[in-house]
Amino acid sequence: MADTGIVGPLSEIELGTALGDGLDYDSFGFATRVLRTTGGSSAAIPLSIPSGNLYFNCFNSNNIPSSATILGVEIVAGVDFDGSGNSSIGNFGSTGSTESITFRMYLFNGTSYSSPLAFDGVARTGITYSDSNTSATFLGPNIRYLGLNTLGTLFGSSTGLSGLSWDPTAQASWGFAITATAAVNTPVSGIIRGIGLKAYYSESDPVKLLNLPGTSITEVDKVPGNTIAKWGVINFTAAAPPTPTLYESLLYSYENQATQENASSNWVVSTPMSDSPAWVNGTSAVNGTYWGLTSNKTVKGWNLGQDSTTSSGTGPTGGATLPDGTPSTSTGEEKYMYTESSSGRNAYCFVCRTGAYNFSTLMTSTSNNLNLEFFVHGYSSSDEMGDLFTYIATATTSNNASATLLDSQTSFSQTGNSSNYTKITVSLNSYRTVNSDHYIYFVSQNGGGFRSDLAVDLVQIKETS
Amino acid sequence: MIRVKYICEVNGYNMYYSESGDFFKTYFSESFDSKDPEVGTYSYGDYMYTGSREWYVADE
Numbered sequence A: 001m002a003d004t005g006i007v008g009p010l011s012e013i014e015l016g017t018a019l020g021d022g023l024d025y026d027s028f029g030f031a032t033r034v035l036r037t038t039g040g041s042s043a044a045i046p047l048s049i050p051s052g053n054l055y056f057n058c059f060n061s062n063n064i065p066s067s068a069t070i071l072g073v074e075i076v077a078g079v080d081f082d083g084s085g086n087s088s089i090g091n092f093g094s095t096g097s098t099e100s101i102t103f104r105m106y107l108f109n110g111t112s113y114s115s116p117l118a119f120d121g122v123a124r125t126g127i128t129y130s131d132s133n134t135s136a137t138f139l140g141p142n143i144r145y146l147g148l149n150t151l152g153t154l155f156g157s158s159t160g161l162s163g164l165s166w167d168p169t170a171q172a173s174w175g176f177a178i179t180a181t182a183a184v185n186t187p188v189s190g191i192i193r194g195i196g197l198k199a200y201y202s203e204s205d206p207v208k209l210l211n212l213p214g215t216s217i218t219e220v221d222k223v224p225g226n227t228i229a230k231w232g233v234i235n236f237t238a239a240a241p242p243t244p245t246l247y248e249s250l251l252y253s254y255e256n257q258a259t260q261e262n263a264s265s266n267w268v269v270s271t272p273m274s275d276s277p278a279w280v281n282g283t284s285a286v287n288g289t290y291w292g293l294t295s296n297k298t299v300k301g302w303n304l305g306q307d308s309t310t311s312s313g314t315g316p317t318g319g320a321t322l323p324d325g326t327p328s329t330s331t332g333e334e335k336y337m338y339t340e341s342s343s344g345r346n347a348y349c350f351v352c353r354t355g356a357y358n359f360s361t362l363m364t365s366t367s368n369n370l371n372l373e374f375f376v377h378g379y380s381s382s383d384e385m386g387d388l389f390t391y392i393a394t395a396t397t398s399n400n401a402s403a404t405l406l407d408s409q410t411s412f413s414q415t416g417n418s419s420n421y422t423k424i425t426v427s428l429n430s431y432r433t434v435n436s437d438h439y440i441y442f443v444s445q446n447g448g449g450f451r452s453d454l455a456v457d458l459v460q461i462k463e464t465s
Numbered sequence B: 001m002i003r004v005k006y007i008c009e010v011n012g013y014n015m016y017y018s019e020s021g022d023f024f025k026t027y028f029s030e031s032f033d034s035k036d037p038e039v040g041t042y043s044y045g046d047y048m049y050t051g052s053r054e055w056y057v058a059d060e
Helices: A168-173
Strands: A011-014 A051-056 A069-077 A088-091 A100-108 A127-130 A135-139 A152-157 A175-184 A189-192 A195-202 A303-306 A319-321 A326-328 A335-338 A349-353 A369-377 A387-393 A404-409 A422-427 A439-445 A455-464 B002-009 B012-017 B023-029 B042-049 B054-058
Touching: A069 A100, A088 A100, A088 A135, A100 A152, A135 A175, A175 A189, A175 A195, A319 A335, A319 A455, A404 A422, A439 A455, B002 B023, B002 B054
Parallel strands: none
Antiparallel strands: A011 A051, A051 A175, A069 A152, A069 A195, A088 A189, A100 A135, A100 A175, A127 A135, A303 A335, A319 A326, A335 A455, A349 A439, A369 A422, A369 A455, A387 A404, A387 A439, B002 B012, B002 B042, B012 B023, B042 B054
16 A cells, blocks of 8 residues: 655635535635645634635645555644644634634545544543534634644545545545634634645556456467567567467378379378378279269279379479479479379379368367468370369268369469479368368369379468468 | 380380380380370480389480
8 A cells, every 4th residue: 555645735725615514614814824835834724704725736636646546535734844843723822711613624526525524532621522523622722633742644544535536637636624613702723734635545566468458469479470579568588489380281292102103003092191081092082983073984093103104295204392393203202193094094083082181170270271282283295184173072982063172273384294383272261160071182084195194292281370 | 324215015115225226125014905096105215223213204
């Protein structure tokens, strides 16, 4: 808990009818003597009944931080602000023994006055309390409420606002009022400078990042570069956590698969492409006898090529390499899957599918982009290359009627065996949030002759932010 | 590296020394129908052999 200390008023004003109690208060005589900036003579004296003044501008506009929680405000008697003595309320020495005066005090919050505040009710010689201790009558000379040798809280509380509300923007308007409501004869009484307000408050704990209202910041740990040094006024002393790893399937390069270039045979899927999720090649991937795209063609599995295909004037010279699809005959790069079209197989429909992918559970975030990437090579010196169709389905076997066509490649840019492969990117965003296994189907058909060896390599599914 | 003529014949793809025309080897065995339009097609290129693997790269 913090407090302002005793802060005396800078301003005063005659109360008039401000209290709304039916009385019209005149100003105390020498009212400005109570202001904290006044020196010398220190007593403000009621010259008539009723008299009353509001003393305000104790706090400035930001004594109490706007973010603080106000706890209470007291009216406190302290040492005269010019250091010349103690403050007090009561009768001075020249008051006659039968003369008396009655005082009341109030708090003011800028717009409202509190009810009359209660004196402590402690029995003191010459002081009589009434109206539930909210009025104190001082009889005789040198009768003071506190003051002289005793300083401290006159009214109010460190834990309450005496029924008033707190508006931090109006704190400079807070003040206290003192009234003299009755007198017997002509006592010499008043208030001696040194009285002020004291506010108690608690300051909020520093805002914790994780406790921000509304949790509007959720991805501070995903700042690009992964090195947050300063954010607003907050300095970070350590590197941010690493960026979450985005999903990537295996990069299927076919390098560990056994070559199968006989037109009458199919690539036999083996590790790692037989691992879960396993690829399936040929009729085992088809639901029914035919794939059924435009016509019913005999289904065949894809072949597995290494370096050039057997036929002249078609096929790549080797496997695709990153990043631009350059064909390679180097060990570990020279293989690919393709449609061996010799011996009339160009009339067939080549089908294979990938393993299962439930993107909704595999992805780091389904709000990221998801793509299928692969490279294709479609060189035919006799311009009889077939087409490549890419489908997606949730079934382990499928066909044209039940699978969804994702992409069609019906013309190819390759002008020779050694031409680079073409990279194909197909969006899978429509399937990111579907909580099911999905399978990608590669289907090729429509080759015009034996020079329609179409190759596919470097297949991968990738999540990108 | 050996310069070869690479030609499809009914028994598969055979290689002949390009300069002499002498038979070099059968590179890929597969039965082709004699009426298959692929039979008789050929290219010239380089035959390479590293001891553990062999491959052919056609001229372009």
